[in-house]
Every structure is written in C-alpha cells, then in structure tokens.
Amino acid sequence: MATKLQALRHEREPLVLGNPTIHDITVKIADIAESKPNMKFLLALGFSATLAAWGLGCILYTVFYGVGVWGLNNPIGWGWDITNFVFWVGIGHAGTLISAILFLFRQKWRTAINRSAEAMTIFAVINATMMVLSHTGRQWLFTWLLPAPMNQMNMWTNFRSPLEWDVFAVNTYLTVSLLFWFVGMVPDLATMRDYVKGKLARTLYGVFSLGWDGSMRRWHHYEMAYMILAGLSTPLVLSVHSVVSFDFTVGVLPGWHTTIFPPYFVAGAIFSGFAMVVTLLVILREILDLKEFITMKHLDNMNKVILATGMMVGYAYAMEFFIAQYSGNPYEGFVFINRATGDYAWAYWSMVLCNVISPQVFWFAGMRRSIPVMFIVSIFVNIGMWFERFTIISTSLHHDFLPASWGYYSPTWVEVSIFAGTFGIFLTLFLLFSKFIPVIAIAEVKGVLPNAQPAHHHADHADKH
Amino acid sequence: MKVTGVLGDFKDVNHTITAAQQVNEAGYREFDFFTPYPVHGLDKAMGVKRTILPYISFVGACAGLATALGLQWWTGAVDYKLNIGGKQLFAIQFSVPIDFELTVLLCALSTVAGLFHLCRIPTWWHPFQNDEGFKKATDDTFVLGIYATDDRFHVETVKTFMHQLGAANVRVCYDEPADATEVTATPSVVTA
Incomplete structure (x- = not known):
C-alpha cells in the first residue's frame, strides 16, 4: 500500500483507466441506456418511487388540513420544513461548484463526475423549492411570492425582505443550473441519438439533441457559451447560500444575527454537497460499473474537498462561540451556552461529531482511498449537516428573549414522512437520470483522453509559456 | 436527387488541423469539420471568426x-x-x-x-443526414464535409481534393436516402 501511494505521488494518475479508445467510451456510456433495466434497478426504483409517493401524499395532506398537522408551535415557527429546505439547497451546491468553479480552474478530473453532480443539484433544488412552498400555509397563493400585482390588496412584494431575495436566488439558481446541465448534455444526447437502435428512443434523443451534429463551427460558439455559463454560475453558487443565510441574519434573534453566516453557510453547503456526491457516486460506479471513469483519484480529490470544507465549518462553529462571548451580549452568550448544554444539546453534539470529528480521518491517504471509510464518513456528514441546520433553527427559536414564551419542538409523523419523501423524490429522479441520460459527459471525457487533442496544439502552448 | 456535398473521414486528430488549413487556403468557405468533441485549434485552422x-x-x-x-x-x-x-x-x-x-x-x-x-439550433434537417457514415461524427470519427452550396463546389474536383488531403471513405451525399445500388457503389470509392 505504502509503495503504491508513493508511486502515485510521483506520477500523475490518468483520468480514465484502462486506456480506452474514443469509440469504447461511446459504447460504454451509451450502452447503459440501451441495455434492459435489471432487477436491482427496478427494485430500487420501485422502493424510491413508493417513498416519493408517500412523501407527496403527506404534502397533499398538509395542503388539505394546513400546517397545523406539523409539530410547529408558538415560539418555534420554523422546524423541519426550513431545516429540510436549507439542507437540500446546500446539497445542491456541489454540482455547480464541480461544473463551474472547477471548470474555470481547468480541473480536468471534473469531466467524469460533473454530469451526475449537476443532476443531483437540480433534483436537490427541486426538493428545496417544494419544502419552502409547502411551509407557506396557503400553498395555492404561491403567486404572492412573485412581483405581480395579484394579491388581495393589489400590492407589490417587499423587496427589502430577505425572503423575497430567496425567491429570486433559488429560482435563478434552478434555472441557470438547468440551462448549464442541458447545454452540457446536448452533444451527448446527439451521440445517443446516433447510437440507439429503437425508433422511439432515436426520436426522443433526436428532439432533445436539437439537431446537434458535432460541427466545429457550432463547437466554437458552444465552448464560449459553456465558459460564460460557468463564469455566471461561479458567483451564483456563492450567492445562493449567502442569500439563504440572510433569511436568518436579517432577523434580530440571537444566534442568527451574525455576519459570519454567509461564508459559513456557503462552506457548509459545499461540504454537504460533496458528501452527497461521494455517497451517490460510490453506489453509482459500483452498480453501473463505471470504475474506469470515476476512479480513486476522483474520490480522493472529493474527500480532500470534504476535509477542507469540514475544517472551515468547524472553524465557524468555534468562531460563533468565541464571538458570542466576546461581544458581551448576554442574549447571544446565552444562546450558545444553551446550544451546547440545553434541550437540544444532543443535536448540537451530533453535529460536531459528524461534521468536525469524522472527516478528520481524511488526513490519511489510505482512508481517502477506502470505499467503506468514505461511504460511512459521507453519510455522517450528510446527517451532521442536517443537524447543523436543525440546531441553528431550533435553538435560537425555542429559547428567545422572554423565558415565559420558551418551548420545545418535536416533529409529527407528517413532517418525518415529508422528509423521507424528499429522499424518495431525489432517488427516483436520480435513478431515472442514470438510466436514460448519459451519466458521464461523453464528449468532455473524450476531449481529455491522452492524444485526444492535436499534438502541435500543445507545442503552441509550450512556446507561449 | 440533388447533391448536398462531399464527405471524407479522418481517424487521426492530428491530420484534421492540416486538412482544415488546406481546405481554407484552397478558397472553400462552405465547409465544416464534424467532431465527437471540440478539437483545440481546429476552429482557428478552419478560419472561423471569433464568436460574437x-x-x-x-x-x-x-x-x-x-x-x-x-x-x-x-x-x-x-x-x-x-x-x-x-x-x-x-x-x-x-x-x-x-x-x-x-x-x-x-x-x-x-x-x-x-x-x-x-x-441555428434546434433544427430538423441536416444536409448530410442521409449519409450513414456521418453519424460516426458523434462517436469517434472526424468528418470533413464540403457543402454543395460553395461557389467552388464541383463533385469530382472536391472528391480528388479530399483524397489528396488524406481523407478515407470519400463519398457524395444526396438530399434523399441512398438506394441499394448506391450503397454497394460506396466501397469502390474507398479503394479508388
């Protein structure tokens, strides 16, 4: 093991293992859609679709009877609904980070994982949107969120409200992520169109590939469009969770009203998103046999990102405590003592254990390259990041300024079912995606193969440097 | 049946750059390379102007x-x-x-x-859609196509020119699907 790792440090690992030809890559990825779904796939799909249906049923139940069926009470007006919203938006961050920021930094290893990470982003943001819409009480009046004069007093929305900013931030994020995902997919859908045998499949891939032919004149525009979209998505990734954090920071509650929140939320979002990507990719590469594309190098790199962002999150936890005491504000100080020792101490310490302690194993290369270890740690991080949002929301709300109005909150079966249902929706969409859409960006992987680019081109570059 | 253009295949990415330069220098304007992934520097070699x-x-x-x-x-x-x-x-x-x-x-x-x-997407029609080999462009082949709309286009001249460039499987494409006789005729062009 040690000699193998030493060897790895000296030589840059290939991005795709097994030295496949360009044609091999087409066959390998396109065959996933061509082959008949196996029993394992159908069972998984059946399970997640049932879970999704149950969750959606519970959302309908909430719409019918009102949010009174949840466990929310007077001091605690936000519970699992907003926790889940922030949780899912956070998970949605890794996809765009991988596709946009790593693209601008010319990190070629992103090509094997960006498609599935972007898909994950979109499905997570769909869940988040659903959570936030379901908590509004009268869900059918969702148009009041939009700047359209259609509510009962012919008033406009209040653009000073961070909740209104959230409407814009999340919708922009969903739209731009969808555009980015789709534009990136067009050439691969064309490959599918020309590969599949069935007439229906060929027609459907044909419609969605928009008549793409691989023309170099089109590629020229396409590459520019992809770069602009990456450039736009980069600040967007950082802005979405900053705006989500404004929902809390603009309020006056101790524990929420702090300037550390935007960067702290963004780091946490990337942390949780990468953990979810690792969880899903470990399963995906096993089931679809994609080990030569999603290699140990990819997983190793993602685990490094988890370690780094985990440390940032840990730093933010410590700094929140320090500032609470340093500020001399008795309410702020109390909230943090209460967080670590009060009614919700179990949630706080679960969070610290999962988010700060568990990723520390990734200091060791052997651990970063062990599938069981990374799978367990990624699950821990997913749980920990959910607890982080729950801790922030519930501890600040349940003990506010007046001890007479203190309370405690536990979810009802409806809230638990809705949360479970969001996982069902997420997995159902992800399974359908992995079956019908090329899970690996075919054209991008072809472009980073050794000898895929003309030799003289590299010579040109060498001259310039 | 109208001729829509002439196609030729390249398997080696290094040959595409020189071929594109020569087609451009020969004065053709209505031509294109169809590639499975964006080839660095090919757009420049083809004389494509920077996108707006x-x-x-x-x-x-x-x-x-x-x-x-x-x-x-x-x-x-x-x-x-x-x-x-x-x-x-x-x-x-x-x-x-x-x-x-x-x-x-x-x-x-x-x-x-x-x-x-x-x-100009989405589009339903492509001048080369009736050519079976053209589909390889989204798989593993670099296909050079010169459209019949080019001022200098002449079937035989363009075919000879493509052979000179080193293209394999040079063939003429029509605006209607080829019938059985033409399919069997294609291999003779390859050996030529």
Whole structure:
C-alpha cells in the first residue's frame, strides 16, 4: 500500500483507466441506456418511487388540513420544513461548484463526475423549492411570492425582505443550473441519438439533441457559451447560500444575527454537497460499473474537498462561540451556552461529531482511498449537516428573549414522512437520470483522453509559456 | 436527387488541423469539420471568426440589471409607495441581491438563446443526414464535409481534393436516402 501511494505521488494518475479508445467510451456510456433495466434497478426504483409517493401524499395532506398537522408551535415557527429546505439547497451546491468553479480552474478530473453532480443539484433544488412552498400555509397563493400585482390588496412584494431575495436566488439558481446541465448534455444526447437502435428512443434523443451534429463551427460558439455559463454560475453558487443565510441574519434573534453566516453557510453547503456526491457516486460506479471513469483519484480529490470544507465549518462553529462571548451580549452568550448544554444539546453534539470529528480521518491517504471509510464518513456528514441546520433553527427559536414564551419542538409523523419523501423524490429522479441520460459527459471525457487533442496544439502552448 | 456535398473521414486528430488549413487556403468557405468533441485549434485552422456570443450575453446582463433596478424602484417608490420603517422608498443597498440575481438570470438566458441562434439550433434537417457514415461524427470519427452550396463546389474536383488531403471513405451525399445500388457503389470509392 505504502509503495503504491508513493508511486502515485510521483506520477500523475490518468483520468480514465484502462486506456480506452474514443469509440469504447461511446459504447460504454451509451450502452447503459440501451441495455434492459435489471432487477436491482427496478427494485430500487420501485422502493424510491413508493417513498416519493408517500412523501407527496403527506404534502397533499398538509395542503388539505394546513400546517397545523406539523409539530410547529408558538415560539418555534420554523422546524423541519426550513431545516429540510436549507439542507437540500446546500446539497445542491456541489454540482455547480464541480461544473463551474472547477471548470474555470481547468480541473480536468471534473469531466467524469460533473454530469451526475449537476443532476443531483437540480433534483436537490427541486426538493428545496417544494419544502419552502409547502411551509407557506396557503400553498395555492404561491403567486404572492412573485412581483405581480395579484394579491388581495393589489400590492407589490417587499423587496427589502430577505425572503423575497430567496425567491429570486433559488429560482435563478434552478434555472441557470438547468440551462448549464442541458447545454452540457446536448452533444451527448446527439451521440445517443446516433447510437440507439429503437425508433422511439432515436426520436426522443433526436428532439432533445436539437439537431446537434458535432460541427466545429457550432463547437466554437458552444465552448464560449459553456465558459460564460460557468463564469455566471461561479458567483451564483456563492450567492445562493449567502442569500439563504440572510433569511436568518436579517432577523434580530440571537444566534442568527451574525455576519459570519454567509461564508459559513456557503462552506457548509459545499461540504454537504460533496458528501452527497461521494455517497451517490460510490453506489453509482459500483452498480453501473463505471470504475474506469470515476476512479480513486476522483474520490480522493472529493474527500480532500470534504476535509477542507469540514475544517472551515468547524472553524465557524468555534468562531460563533468565541464571538458570542466576546461581544458581551448576554442574549447571544446565552444562546450558545444553551446550544451546547440545553434541550437540544444532543443535536448540537451530533453535529460536531459528524461534521468536525469524522472527516478528520481524511488526513490519511489510505482512508481517502477506502470505499467503506468514505461511504460511512459521507453519510455522517450528510446527517451532521442536517443537524447543523436543525440546531441553528431550533435553538435560537425555542429559547428567545422572554423565558415565559420558551418551548420545545418535536416533529409529527407528517413532517418525518415529508422528509423521507424528499429522499424518495431525489432517488427516483436520480435513478431515472442514470438510466436514460448519459451519466458521464461523453464528449468532455473524450476531449481529455491522452492524444485526444492535436499534438502541435500543445507545442503552441509550450512556446507561449 | 440533388447533391448536398462531399464527405471524407479522418481517424487521426492530428491530420484534421492540416486538412482544415488546406481546405481554407484552397478558397472553400462552405465547409465544416464534424467532431465527437471540440478539437483545440481546429476552429482557428478552419478560419472561423471569433464568436460574437459574449456581446449577446453582455446585452442580456445589462437588460437584467436594468430590469431589476427598474422593478424595485418603480414598484416600491412610484406605483405603490411602500413605507418600511420610514426608510427611503428606494436605495441601491437593499436592491443588490435582486440586482445580482436578475443580472445573472437574464445573462444566462440570453447566452443560451444566443447560442441557439448562432448555431441555428434546434433544427430538423441536416444536409448530410442521409449519409450513414456521418453519424460516426458523434462517436469517434472526424468528418470533413464540403457543402454543395460553395461557389467552388464541383463533385469530382472536391472528391480528388479530399483524397489528396488524406481523407478515407470519400463519398457524395444526396438530399434523399441512398438506394441499394448506391450503397454497394460506396466501397469502390474507398479503394479508388
């Protein structure tokens, strides 16, 4: 093991293992859609679709009877609904980070994982949107969120409200992520169109590939469009969770009203998103046999990102405590003592254990390259990041300024079912995606193969440097 | 049955650059390379001018910013004055998040619309769609195509020229699906 790792440090690992030809890559990825779904796939799909249906049923139940069926009470007006919203938006961050920021930094290893990470982003943001819409009480009046004069007093929305900013931030994020995902997919859908045998499949891939032919004149525009979209998505990734954090920071509650929140939320979002990507990719590469594309190098790199962002999150936890005491504000100080020792101490310490302690194993290369270890740690991080949002929301709300109005909150079966249902929706969409859409960006992987680019081109570059 | 162009295959990416340069230098304008992935430097070798897409995106971004500022100012300070704690009816500071989001949104939408326009997609028809080998361009082959619409186009000259460039499987493409006799005729062109 040690000699193998030493060897790895000296030589840059290939991005795709097994030295496949360009044609091999087409066959390998396109065959996933061509082959008949196996029993394992159908069972998984059946399970997640049932879970999704149950969750959606519970959302309908909430719409019918009102949010009174949840466990929310007077001091605690936000519970699992907003926790889940922030949780899912956070998970949605890794996809765009991988596709946009790593693209601008010319990190070629992103090509094997960006498609599935972007898909994950979109499905997570769909869940988040659903959570936030379901908590509004009268869900059918969702148009009041939009700047359209259609509510009962012919008033406009209040653009000073961070909740209104959230409407814009999340919708922009969903739209731009969808555009980015789709534009990136067009050439691969064309490959599918020309590969599949069935007439229906060929027609459907044909419609969605928009008549793409691989023309170099089109590629020229396409590459520019992809770069602009990456450039736009980069600040967007950082802005979405900053705006989500404004929902809390603009309020006056101790524990929420702090300037550390935007960067702290963004780091946490990337942390949780990468953990979810690792969880899903470990399963995906096993089931679809994609080990030569999603290699140990990819997983190793993602685990490094988890370690780094985990440390940032840990730093933010410590700094929140320090500032609470340093500020001399008795309410702020109390909230943090209460967080670590009060009614919700179990949630706080679960969070610290999962988010700060568990990723520390990734200091060791052997651990970063062990599938069981990374799978367990990624699950821990997913749980920990959910607890982080729950801790922030519930501890600040349940003990506010007046001890007479203190309370405690536990979810009802409806809230638990809705949360479970969001996982069902997420997995159902992800399974359908992995079956019908090329899970690996075919054209991008072809472009980073050794000898895929003309030799003289590299010579040109060498001259310039 | 009309001729839509002549096609030739390249398997080695290094040959595409020199071939593109020679086609361009020979004065052809209506030609294209069809490649499974973007080949660095091929667009330049073909003499493709730099895309105007960034300007379209920039216009979109400006429109987004103007929309955001206008919307927040007009709705809150003109159409229905919204007094929030006695603060100014409109201020740049509070408008920043929505300014940013709408700028990004309209910029992204105009980029994609611009891309579709410049690439002339979506489209249902392609001059080379009746050629079976053309489908290999989305798989593993670099296909050079010279369209019949080019001023200098002449079937035999272009075929000879493509052979000189080192293209394999040089063939003529028609606007209707080839019938059985022409399919069997194709291999003889390869050996020629």
